[in-house]
Amino acid sequence: MTMATTSTPAETLPSVKSDYLPILLPIVLAAAALPFIGNPVTWVTLTVAALAMGMMIFVIASGLTLVFGLMDVLNFGHGAFIAVGAYIALSVLGLLSGWVQVDSLAWNLMALGLAVVVAMAGTGLIGWAFERVIVKPVYGQHLKQILITMGGLIVAEQLIHVLWGGDQKAMALPTALRGAIVVGDFAVEKFRILAVIVGLVVFVAMMLVLNRTKIGLLIRAGVENSEMVEALGYRIRRLFVGVFVAGSALAGLGGVMWALYRETLTAAIGGDIMVLVFIVIIIGGLGSVGGCFLGAILVAMMANYTAFLAPKIALASNILLMVAILMWRPQGLYPVAKR
């Protein structure tokens, strides 16, 4: 190799616009809600509850948004992993009832941790089979994807009925996670704090993987232009299977958290929350993990505030939120550059 002496015209450094405006939205929404709610204690309680709920929705939605972005797959069966994860955890916690009922945070967390690991392993494995058997034959065919993945969801729910029964189950919180921490007039439920911590850990881990590893680089590039990633010599399909499995496992984790949050579960638990998950993915920007995180917080805040102020329009308020955001940014809050 010899060094060329090519010169190019003088270039000025392009400016990189930092887009912080969407980050302000939750703050604006919280501030706007305060006068309507009136009582600051209630406002704090609702806001903390919203953060916890938002983190759980984020955990569920984060894998799905990457699946959407990476392979353009519309997986309406994602709710199955939420339900299966919750039921597996129910069984594991049932087996570890001694650890769950003792008033010891360490034993409770060990039981919960073990239940989460088993639930994530189970849903990850089912996710792998789901991708191979149900999703793989319908790549590039959106209508078929919708139909077959919804079919997969129905089959999964029926299998849950067969294995665990069709009745509503109680999913009690471990003893040390019940109740609230009281600071002055403010009371924050312990499980909500745990949910926020878990959500933040998942978010930070995902951002580290996406931004600091080659696998993450490939995922980000694949979300933008999977064809070019293949032209560089990488097998995007293998990567996709990996992301699908990870997304399914995260849905399983979210299912465990969501069931414990509600303290009850049925086979339809996944379907119930999927409406919010899809809203989050759309307003965040398909394939954007950062957008998904922000969208989850916004949706949860809107759901909690309106559930308190005007319960009848709780779901409608989130659809209105989605419409408003899409009118402002048609590709979502943080759209991924697509080819």
Next chain:
Amino acid sequence: MSEPLLSLQGVHTHIGQYHILQGVDLVLPKDGMTVLLGRNGAGKTTTLRTIMGLWQPSQGTITFDGRSIGGMPTPDIAQGGIAYVPETMAVFADLTVAENMTLAARSGPVDAARLDWIFGLFPALKKFWQLPAGVLSGGQKQMLAIARAIAEPRRLILIDEPTKGIAPAIIEAMITAFAELKRETTILLVEQNFRFAASLGDHVAVMDDGRIVHRGAMADLARDETLQQRLLGLSLDAHQ
């Protein structure tokens, strides 16, 4: 002509109901630059995409370095030593210039000496190294797309219309860079700008209606205006 590096024999490609390539016969020698010319819709881009495995040939054989690659998955073709610079450039806009180059180097970090060589070819990339590729100008994105293709040594680079929509000053810089580049690797260039193509090409093939209608030395075609008029015909203005 030296021993062929790539050969296409009777290659047909269908895209949906359209029969785009209708028996392409093309032989690329092991060195230098071959330019593929032809009017819009002649099948030039489809030829590159078919070689790269992005479209599957419905008939015919594609041989690269003695090995049949027709119908192989794109990643396998890329790993075999063929790089592709599409017409759209396809830089990853949300990734930095550095990250784009990191992805292009499959076997590990980009070799420092090679990176210096690339910076010599395209100095702008060094300046914008930590910026997202999406903020670069069209010419800078084209430089990045080509730099990505040469991040590691490749046997063959397929480049689709690198001068399209690029400022004349950048094109001049690109000519210098390509002249250097073709000393290291074989290039198949699809180009509409005849002056650019003629200044760099060693061999030329002209396509029309999904077939190769002329093959020869670029110097011969550059000299023969009558032949240019006959082969490039109505689209000659666009090729100037």
